[in-house]
Every structure is written in structure tokens, then in C-alpha cells.
Amino acid sequence: DQQVKQNSPSLSVQEGRISILNCDYTNSMFDYFLWYKKYPAEGPTFLISISSIKDKNEDGRFTVFLNKSAKHLSLHIVPSQPGDSAVYFCAATEEMNTGFQKLVFGTGTRLLVSP
């Protein structure tokens, strides 16, 4: 059962425009939500996160919005640049019995920003 879902496998945006990547989740006990970016032949790299008690977090061109009632979060990239072209994974932390925060990943959205 996929607890973190990214229903759009791909997204194409023109340079300078806004990119909006969406993520839905089912587990209301998730504590933190994170976005990772992955280039081909590289491992995922952390991009931005948000606590479940917040509704917005901004870092430069990247903003993450969290709507807990809808169990939905989104990543906004403004303005989009060709170097942003990558696969973006939404992830959430689930606290296990041991206190360990397990990362649960979505299936990823491939973003292509064209010049």
C-alpha cells in the first residue's frame, strides 16, 4: 500500500515559469515531509522539508506547502531553471516503535524545464 503518492510521473515547464509538484499521503501520523531531488546516476539529495505543524516553508526559489486536512503537499519552484530538471521525490517520516524516523518515499515526478 503506497502511503506517499505522486500521481504525476512527469511535468514539463518553460524556463522562468513556476513548477508545481504535488504529493498526497494517507498516514496522518507522519511527522515531517521532505523533498529530494535526483539527477541521473546520482543519489537523491535533500532539497527542503516541512514539519507537520507548519503549513509553509520557503528556501530561496523553493517553497513547500502543506495542507494537513487534505493530506496534500506541494513543492513550488519559482522561477524554474533548466538545472532544476531532475526527478523529485516526496518523502515523509514515520516514527517507529524504537523512536526511529523512517523515511517513506513516493514514486517520484520527473521535471523537465526547457529553455
Place this chain on the structure above:
Amino acid sequence: EAGVVQSPRYKIIEKKQPVAFWCNPISGHNTLYWYRQNLGQGPELLIRYENEEAVDDSQLPKDRFSAERLKGVDSTLKIQPAELGDSAVYLCASTVTYDSYNEQFFGPGTRLTVL
């Protein structure tokens, strides 16, 4: 500062053969993770180490998979014998704990193809 190092980067083997992957985490990171990423999916946790102790291996298929982290630094993940369904990217990550969530740093992965 060097990132997480993994080798080999690519491995092609025939089914029923053994295979091993190696990971060197970021210096000072005592938590190490092995993930498996199937094609079109997000990474899924296989095993987590705190120093040399495997503290979460519930997702590791123990009939054919094994892992070790001697001396609490480098780690190896082994599959014996490999099956066709084991074809995937195997990612290693290490952690520094920040606030209440783990910012995980990923290596580039080992892409395994089982023929």
C-alpha cells in the same frame, strides 16, 4: 567533505550468482541505511545500522540478503543467490540528526542487473 561512496557503480550478473555492494558513509555519521529502488519507484529501506548494530532489518529478505557493518564504518550488502527480481539500484545513505528528523545523505547507488 567527501560524500557517501559506493562501489561498484554498476554490476551485471547471471541469476543464482552472488553479488556484494560496498558503502563508505560520511565521516562521523554513525547511522547507515541500505535502500533498494526498483524502476519507477522510490527508495525502500532494507536495513538500518546504528554503529555496527543492525537495529531495523525487517524489510531485508533474509533468505538471500545479508549485510554487515564491521567496526561501525563501512558496510557491505550481499545477495546470494541473486534472482531476476533483484535487479534494482541499491542506495546507501548516512545520517546526521537535525531537530527531530533525519537528513539522510545518499550515495550514487549501485545499479544491479540480473540476467
